[in-house]
Amino acid sequence: MHIVVCIKQVPDSAQIRVHPVTNTIMRQGVPAIVNPYDLYSLEEALRLKDQFPGSRVTVLSMGPPQAETALRKAISFGADEAILVTDRAFAGSDTLATSYALASAIRQIQQDMPVDLVFAGKQTIDGDTAQVGPGIAKRLDMRLLTYVSRVDSLDLERREIVVQRRSEGGVQVLKSRLPVLITMLEGTNEMRFATMPNMFRAARYPLKVWDKDAAGIEDVSKTGLKGSPTIVSKVFAPTPKTVKAEIIDTESNNPKDIAVTLLAKLFTRHPNLQAEIGKRS
Amino acid sequence: MDEKFDAIVVGAGPSGNAAAYTMAKAGLKVLQLERGEYPGSKNVQGAILYSDALERIIPDFREDAPLERHLIEQRMWVLDDESYVGSNYRSDEFNKPPYNRYTIIRAQFDKWFSQKVREAGALIICETTVTDLIMDRTRVIGVRTDREGGSIYADVVILADGVNSLLAKKAGFHPELHPKDVALAVKEIHFLPQETIEQRFNVGGDEGVVIEMAGKITQGMVGTGFLYTNKESLTIGVGCMLSDFKQQGTSPYALLEQMKSHPSIKPLLAGGEMKEYTAHLIPEGGYNAVPQIYGEGWLIVGDSGMFVNAVHREGSNLAMTTGRVAGETVIELAARKKPMSAANLALYRKTLDDSFVMKDLKKYRNMPEILHGNHQFFTTYPELVNRAMHTMLTVDGIDKKTKEREVRQDFRKKRSLFGLMGDAFKMWRAFE
Numbered sequence: 186m187h188i189v190v191c192i193k194q195v196p197d198s199a200q201i202r203v204h205p206v207t208n209t210i211m212r213q214g215v216p217a218i219v220n221p222y223d224l225y226s227l228e229e230a231l232r233l234k235d236q237f238p239g240s241r242v243t244v245l246s247m248g249p250p251q252a253e254t255a256l257r258k259a260i261s262f263g264a265d266e267a268i269l270v271t272d273r274a275f276a277g278s279d280t281l282a283t284s285y286a287l288a289s290a291i292r293q294i295q296q297d298m299p300v301d302l303v304f305a306g307k308q309t310i311d312g313d314t315a316q317v318g319p320g321i322a323k324r325l326d327m328r329l330l331t332y333v334s335r336v337d338s339l340d341l342e343r344r345e346i347v348v349q350r351r352s353e354g355g356v357q358v359l360k361s362r363l364p365v366l367i368t369m370l371e372g373t374n375e376m377r378f379a380t381m382p383n384m385f386r387a388a389r390y391p392l393k394v395w396d397k398d399a400a401g402i403e404d405v406s407k408t409g410l411k412g413s414p415t416i417v418s419k420v421f422a423p424t425p426k427t428v429k430a431e432i433i434d435t436e437s438n439n440p441k442d443i444a445v446t447l448l449a450k451l452f453t454r455h456p457n458l459q460a461e462i463g464k465r466s
Numbered sequence: 467m468d469e470k471f472d473a474i475v476v477g478a479g480p481s482g483n484a485a486a487y488t489m490a491k492a493g494l495k496v497l498q499l500e501r502g503e504y505p506g507s508k509n510v511q512g513a514i515l516y517s518d519a520l521e522r523i524i525p526d527f528r529e530d531a532p533l534e535r536h537l538i539e540q541r542m543w544v545l546d547d548e549s550y551v552g553s554n555y556r557s558d559e560f561n562k563p564p565y566n567r568y569t570i571i572r573a574q575f576d577k578w579f580s581q582k583v584r585e586a587g588a589l590i591i592c593e594t595t596v597t598d599l600i601m602d603r604t605r606v607i608g609v610r611t612d613r614e615g616g617s618i619y620a621d622v623v624i625l626a627d628g629v630n631s632l633l634a635k636k637a638g639f640h641p642e643l644h645p646k647d648v649a650l651a652v653k654e655i656h657f658l659p660q661e662t663i664e665q666r667f668n669v670g671g672d673e674g675v676v677i678e679m680a681g682k683i684t685q686g687m688v689g690t691g692f693l694y695t696n697k698e699s700l701t702i703g704v705g706c707m708l709s710d711f712k713q714q715g716t717s718p719y720a721l722l723e724q725m726k727s728h729p730s731i732k733p734l735l736a737g738g739e740m741k742e743y744t745a746h747l748i749p750e751g752g753y754n755a756v757p758q759i760y761g762e763g764w765l766i767v768g769d770s771g772m773f774v775n776a777v778h779r780e781g782s783n784l785a786m787t788t789g790r791v792a793g794e795t796v797i798e799l800a801a802r803k804k805p806m807s808a809a810n811l812a813l814y815r816k817t818l819d820d821s822f823v824m825k826d827l828k829k830y831r832n833m834p835e836i837l838h839g840n841h842q843f844f845t846t847y848p849e850l851v852n853r854a855m856h857t858m859l860t861v862d863g864i865d866k867k868t869k870e871r872e873v874r875q876d877f878r879k880k881r882s883l884f885g886l887m888g889d890a891f892k893m894w895r896a897f898e
Contacts, residue, residue, distance in 0.1 A: 202741055216503070216504070216507075378613065378614075379593075379613065380613055380614040380615050380616075381594070381611055381613040381614065381615040381616040381617075381618070382615050384591050384594060384613060385469060385589075385591070388589050388590070388591055389589070
């Protein structure tokens with residue numbers, strides 16, 4: 186079985202700061218990490234590889250040359266191959282152009298060995314669109330399972346996979362034929378701790394770097410800024426809400442008195458609250 | 467199959483990087499292990515880069531290293547609660563390249579340094595903690611990591627794992643740190659627009675200013691404060707001996723908050739936004755606290771060897787120098803096909819003894835002792851000096867002779883004549 190896992194290197198959004206003067210996002214010095222959702226995908230793929238010996242896991246990423254770090258990390262966890270699709274022509278790609286380039290790259294990968302499963306994270310933490318995974322599936326004419334929380338079973342003979350998919354009303358148990366593209370939810374598994382031999386392998390791994398030709402891009406106008414109809418008109422930081430805390434003095438330290446004072450304060454602030462509570466009780 | 471290297475360097479700080487770079491450049495098969503997520507993620511420094519030490523490792527570092535400002539002015543402040551007495555040294559000589567000292571932001575600098583180590587040919591593996599040294603009787607023959615299949619072998623292991631060298635302690639090379647031998651420093655980086663910094667500190671272009679501070683800001687504890695100008699930010703910090711923190715029960719962040727509110731410091735930081743805060747231990751035990759730094763198949767470099775000159779606020783240059791010398795020692799032994807025995811590795815200690823590293827540490831060997839026993843240097847004197855200045859500069863109809871007498875009486879009341887002479891003697895001895 187051949188599994189392709191799509192990953193993206195993203196700035197650690199928890200550490201992004203906003204420039205106090207220009208109000209723009211300061212990316213300098215912000216550590217780059219593997220998009221956390223993609224790690225759930227990768228671990229799920231690695232578990233299937235453990236379950237079906239002889240399987241191959243290929244990790245694929247599109248991004249600037251620095252994204253190499255993310256791919257090496259994937260190798261250290263146990264992926265077999267890693268491909269970085271990078272070309273100046275891809276600069277400024279939105280989700281449409283990105284899914285086009287990644288779909289082309291997967292077609293190239295397939296020439297080497299047919300692909301049975303493609304995994305992607307539910308979304309990235311920098312773009313938050315959740316569009317690239319489905320975009321790839323559409324372009325490859327693959328079945329698509331999004332928001333998957335668990336892979337229940339995989340039958341390679343019958344070429345069927347059963348997964349749990351989280352929806353608003355509950356959990357759906359879905360069966361699909363292979364090949365299929367799956368986008369994984371968070372919290373579905375925990376990434377393994379890399380072994381020392383895999384750490385060495387990752388450090389020495391001769392990364393495959395594909396430019397637009399190697400990735401089999403047929404129409405360059407569908408990539409990069411040209412192929413991206415999305416326009417970012419403005420990026421700004423929301424003004425922080427100024428909520429003022431209030432210290433309420435109480436006459437005694439008796440918990441009951443404190444509670445009574447607090448309630449009185451609450452009711453004066455929210456006049457409808459008292460009536461509402463009265464109605465319900 | 468087990469991996470085998472010529473040398474394993476534990477840690478990716480300045481000393482580890484210097485050692486790994488030097489050896490890899492010479493063609494040795496080097497593995498560098500770092501427990502942090504990436505090289506530099508655990509590193510903290512003021513930070514001032516001393517060109518000389520790095521130049522001896524990477525002569526053309528100025529071409530691409532991320533440097534903030536070269537220093538053209540040094541201010542030294544002795545602070546009372548509301549005032550400071552200071553001296554400045556500013557010279558256009560410092561504006562002539564090659565520059566001698568720079569402010570740096572370690573997060574960026576360490577990334578650059580590590581890239582150089584990688585380019586030199588060393589294999590760097592992060593997020594991997596060395597848990598033990600593998601011994602063959604008394605000889606170190608490799609390291610054990612926290613990962614499955616994690617035994618790795620080498621002819622020599624260089625411990626560059628920092629001030630709190632757990633590994634050296636576990637192996638028994640290093641005694642448990644004593645609170646009186648380490649300082650605890652906290653610092654913050656405050657973002658400010660470039661123009662504001664240039665106006666506030668009277669500098670232009672890439673020029674920078676350092677303010678070293680002592681006195682009441684450490685609330686009676688042995689320690690100093692500092693403020694450095696970066697390109698688009700200011701670094702402010704304070705460090706005191708851990709034993710003093712413990713005894714006084716002061717919390718480091720409260721100390722820094724207090725310092726930031728000092729009327730002479732507050733306006734310098736005004737309008738800034740804090741973007742980073744860090745804390746770190748600094749080994750300040752000096753010459754007498756330097757442990758055994760070489761043995762059968764191992765060397766200790768940098769902070770784990772107590773290589774810090776607390777008096778002159780130098781550490782990273784000692785780290786880089788000890789790392790480089792350790793690397794060169796290994797290269798020389800390897801070239802002559804000599805075993806990495808304690809007798810041969812003793813060359814490392816000998817080279818350091820003949821260098822500024824040990825000479826400087828030796829010069830100030832009594833300093834920690836003197837400062838620990840004489841807190842008046844951090845309380846009484848700053849107050850007296852500031853008060854004297856205040857008295858002399860206040861024009862209030864009192865004649866100068868009377869004022870001078872007041873100042874003298876003030877000094878003698880606080881410290882007897884013998885005390886004053888004794889303190890002067892102690893200081894002279896310490897700097898002799």
